[in-house]
Amino acid sequence: MTFERRSFLKLLGAGAGVATAGLAGCATQAASIAAGKRKVVVIGGGYGGTIAAKYIRMMDSSIEVTLIERNDHFVSCPFSNLYLGGILPDLSPLTIKYDKLAANHGIKVVQADVTGIDAAARTVSTSKGVFHYERLVLSPGIDFRTNEIEGYNDKTAEMMPHSWKAGPQTVLLRKQLEAMKPGGTVVLSVPLGPFRCPPGPYERTSMIAMYLKQHKPGSKIVVLDANPNIVSKGPLFKAAWDKHYQGIIDYRPAKKVTAVDNARMEVLVEGIEAVHGDVINLIPPQKAAHIAHVAGVVGEDKKWCPVNQQTFESTVHKGIHVIGDASIAGAMPKSGYSANSEAKICAANVVAMMNGRDLAEISGINTCYSYVTADEAISVAAVYTLAEGKIVGVKGAGGVSPKDFSMAKTEAIYAHSWLKNILTEMST
Ligand SMILES: Cc1cc2nc3c(=O)[nH]c(=O)nc-3n(C[C@H](O)[C@H](O)[C@H](O)COP(=O)(O)OP(=O)(O)OC[C@H]3O[C@@H](n4cnc5c(N)ncnc54)[C@H](O)[C@@H]3O)c2cc1C
Structure with a gap:
């Protein structure tokens, strides 16, 4: 078992x-x-x-x-990066409604x-x-803790979308990517953890790099990561980037964005080092x-x-x-x-x-799949239990995908199945 x-x-x-x-x-x-x-x-x-x-x-x-x-519907963040990469044509496969959940279980749903x-x-x-x-x-x-970013105002998310809640912000970022001229620069900023979905920014980097490689020759993505290194599945992401996106991804660790300049389309690392982007995906601390x-x-x-x-x-x-x-x-x-x-x-x-x-005591599970190309994914899995009142990982349970990507195509199929199962469980 x-x-x-x-x-x-x-x-x-x-x-x-x-x-x-x-x-x-x-x-x-x-x-x-x-x-x-x-x-x-x-x-x-x-x-x-x-x-x-x-x-x-x-x-x-x-x-x-x-x-x-x-809202009268919910849009899943999981798989929204695939929409940004051009794999999904729209967000409809990620959208659920509440009518069946309400009818099947007698839940009063109030919008x-x-x-x-x-x-x-x-x-x-x-x-x-x-x-x-x-x-x-x-x-x-x-x-978002936008107050920690100097210059961030009501207009910033429209100019530099976070797209960290799936829906209109995700559509906006995709439109900006589509409108960018070939040879352009995308900037993606990762906040200090903890944040929603530790591997999420790196899956997004992969998906945007894939899009640039296919549709915007000469373009690159600069990743400004406030963390000292990739937060989740680091060696696997780095290996995938070396294999598929050399010269497209410019990953810069320990670069915390602390200020923005909307008018210049710039983010500032530690308030001094200005980085310009034609498209900026600014993910604020949370x-x-x-x-x-x-x-x-x-x-x-x-x-x-x-x-x-x-x-x-x-x-x-x-x-x-x-x-x-x-x-x-x-x-x-x-x-x-x-x-x-x-x-x-x-x-x-x-x-x-x-x-x-x-x-009852928790027996929790987590698996996070991340796509690195259109048909390859990597994963991290863990099991959790309660020990002395704290939720801890079970030693020896779970792990990450093989380093040689031998399972990557199969894992992409598992990932689809995971999404279908979990969204069905949420909506029926
Ligand atoms: C790009 C990206 C990729 C991701 N990929 C994965 C993945 O592959 N696997 C995975 O497991 N996780 C993934 N995640 C993380 C996952 O989306 C979140 O962890 C998850 O949504 C958290 O569930 P939640 O119930 O806490 O919040 P949500 O799912 O965000 O639900 C919160 C709901 O509360 C509602 N709400 C909030 N305030 C109010 C209010 N005042 N009144 C009424 N309603 C309110 C909101 O409208 C929203 O519908 C990803 C996240 C991102 C951003």
């Missing part, structure tokens, strides 16, 4: 245990129902929120679940912007009214999405949300659980697959807590 299957079965076992446990929690449940309190609100219909909402309903259908999301959270009153204020909850699950993703700050669940670093790493309940405010990119989930990276694992264990424990039952 593979590690993925073993871990998945363990997780299902934990969930099933919660759903079928004995009568211990009945008194708590009856009291909650009598008080009209058996309500969970989930904020964010992305990788974490859809799964948390669905699994809570699957584990205990007596709990009313309301999923609040500002609204959440504007406030009152942890003491256990209410959520939105553009469509106020919702009460017994427990709240937050999976709102990320926002933090938990704005609503997590409004809820007051971010930690002292003012960036991410500390949680009990077993239940994902905020260590700042009881009754609020934070999953996905916004949370500090021990060794788990900020990825869609992590958010999916976290959502399942969080759902199991929300149900357990609402029924006065024993808590």
Whole structure:
């Protein structure tokens, strides 16, 4: 049995245990129902929120679940780099709707912007009214620490798109690449970690380099990485770049962009070294999405949300659980697959807590595939467990792709399958 299957079965076992446990929690449940309190609100219909909402309903259908999301659809960041590389013609294969999820599981989906959270009153204020909850699950993703980049203003993201939330920003960057003259320079800036999707900037570098090689002769991409080296799968990316994109990728480590000049189309490294780009993909440093700050669940670093790493309940405010990119989930990276694992264990424990039952422990999985050419991908995989209250990697489980790229074409097929499976799980 593979590690993925073993871990998945363990997780299902934990969930099933919660759903079928004995009568211990009945008194708590009856009291909650009598008080009209058996309500969970989930904020964010992305990788974490859809799964948390669905699994809570699957584990205990007596709990009313309301999923609040500002958009009527969700566009996946995973595979959005392939659109930038010209492999996908549009974003439709990456877009999901919520109608089947709602109908199949009895989830109340509300399209609204959440504007406030009152942890003491256990209410959520939105553009469509106020919702009460017994427990709240937050999976709102990320926002940007643009205040750390001098000169960054309302116009910057239109001129130098981040494209780190898939949708209009991704389309904008592709249009800019298409409009660039041959012989031009693309600048891609990588912020200091932790950020959403550690291998993401390097997959994007590969995809843009591939596009330039095919469509814009004489062009290059300059990568200004604030980190001392490639954050994930470094040797594999470097080998792929040497093999396929020599003279096209100019990778510069330890180059932190601290300022921008919109008018000159320049970014400034450490405020002094100006780098001009015909197209600039400026990915700013990140933090938990704005609503997590409004809820007051971010930690002292003012960036991410500390949680009990077993239940994902905020260590700042009881009754609020934070999953996905916004949370500090021990060794788990900020990825869609992590958010999916976290959502399942969080759902199991929300149900357990609402029924006065024993808590489950995470058996988490993460695999991140990255395309390096149109039909070759590399991956990193890991399994996670709980040790002394912290999520840690399981030694010996997982690993990275073979160095000789012997599996790269097969892994590209696995990657497609991964995307199809996970988006189907989120939307049905
Ligand atoms: C280019 C790129 C490539 C990536 N590739 C991979 C990959 O191959 N594999 C992988 O596992 N991960 C990948 N990721 C990472 C993955 O996209 C994220 O880790 C994942 O989306 C996190 O899930 P989440 O639920 O925390 O946030 P999201 O999926 O971003 O969901 C958050 C949702 O909350 C909503 N929301 C936020 N605030 C509010 C509010 N106030 N009111 C209402 N709604 C709100 C948003 O509209 C959004 O729909 C990639 C990321 C990028 C940028």
